[in-house]
Amino acid sequence: MSVSKNKGTNLLRSSEKSSLRRFLALYFILVVMILSLLGTFYYDSQKDLMSSNLRTLLSNHANEEVQELRRLHRDFPKRADYPRSDDFRSAIYDIERVKIFSGLKNPVVNFDKEINSNNNTIQFVKYLDDYYLGAKYLFIEIDEDTEWYRDIMIEILTLGFFALIILAIFGLFFVNLFLRPMKNSMTLLDNFIKDTTHELNTPISAILANIEMMNTDIMSEKNRKKLGRINIAAKTVSHLYHDLTYLTLDHNRESKDQWIDLKQLIEDRVEYFAILAGAKKVNFELHLNYSTIFIDTIKIARVVDNLISNAIKYNKRGGIITITLEKNYFIIQDSGIGIESEKVGDMFERYTRFNTSEGGFGIGLNIVKSIIEEYHLEIDVTSVLGEGTSIRVDFLKGAVDDT
Amino acid sequence: MIHKVVFSILFSVMLMGEYVQPEIKKQNTYELYCIPCHEHRPYSLERVYMLYLKTFSGETIFKASLKAFLKEPMEETSVMPDEWIDNFSVKSKTRLTDKELDEAIDIYWNLYDVRNKLH
8 A cells, every 4th residue: 555645634744743843852952961961071171171281380380489488488587578470479378377478369269279260360279398488378370261261162162053953953864764654654544534534425415415305294203203313413423524524634725715604604504403402402592693704614614513513512401502693703602511611721622522421532622723723713712610601703803894 | 991892882783773674674575585595596586486487387386386395395396407406405494484485485476477577
């Protein structure tokens, strides 16, 4: 069996995108973490190298200073001028860490750390064996080389950036490689659903057409009831068929927007669902004013059908469905079970059903949501548990006929 | 005649006493008991100070070590060079009290304190 690519499969594409997004996010975080770690190691190694060079330099300065201190100690107090250098600054402290003399720019010294970087200065401490002038600690101070830090950071960021790009390219390549089997199997499944759905159309249409043509006047009451049940069952399957067709075939087709008489459409759909509502003794209460909207016929029909179908499905026996249509909005309100307010946001998620005793796949309101989003309409759900649910759809200015 | 001699001696002693006594009163413990012994030695008190400073570094250790040495002088605890000890031997034990010793050492420390002299 050949597997063909199917661009019309929303289910497949959104699943793919979601997996791709998650994988890439995870991959990106991991790559950034690894690169940060490598950057830190590189920075540390460069810092160690710099420290090693610096230690040698400062140690040489310290040895020079020790020689000067030795001479000063010998000549003291005839000569009492503390030895200074253009290359570094120095200070001496006694064994009790009391300052003897300091020429340091940064007065904060650390006796326990050989090299200490603080306040843009680097200080090196040497412990003296002979306490010239009573000095146990000799501090050598130089200004910190901030250019080194800037250069190394630029180097790390540049290398990190290029590494990130290369690894991102690898990531995309691997994602495509790993997703290919999943894509193929989902395309197969999608084709199967499409073929099956397509095959449902002819028998359902035949059943519904024949039911319409049957003369019920000559039927016995018992048979009329049986026929009514067949009609309900066929319409339920037909409704499901339309939802599946929309998901698998129609969703990505180009919209054919036109001015739709909403009053007429709602009346037609109410008539269509009347037999289903009748089975639950649910009555319609219509308050319809004239309103037209510029929209694709199939898509607005899916919105109205799913909202009415849900209002019937989740209504109580003998309940009422009130449909109000004004120029800029319509409201479909039922007197059913309602849902908890915190679950309202979840009701548009695909495959979400709040009552498993009712049929369906939980795809109806997800279709409504996708159409609402496509046409930038506004939907507002108000639900009280045990009292019912009211769904209001507002049309954007310009989408309705203002004349 | 004897009277004249006795009178002259008493008068001289009285005069000397009036002249010398104020000088003695002005001298401190350090000047009284340290300088006289060291002033004719080849190692001045300043050089000894620098030797102690080079060996002990901090003020507290400096003073404690010097005090311990003065109370119990030994070759092993002396900071002086061997040649010095060979020529002059180790000094005798001090007869000063602890209070006098502390006072003398404090004056000695302050007198040669390098912190006040470096510039």
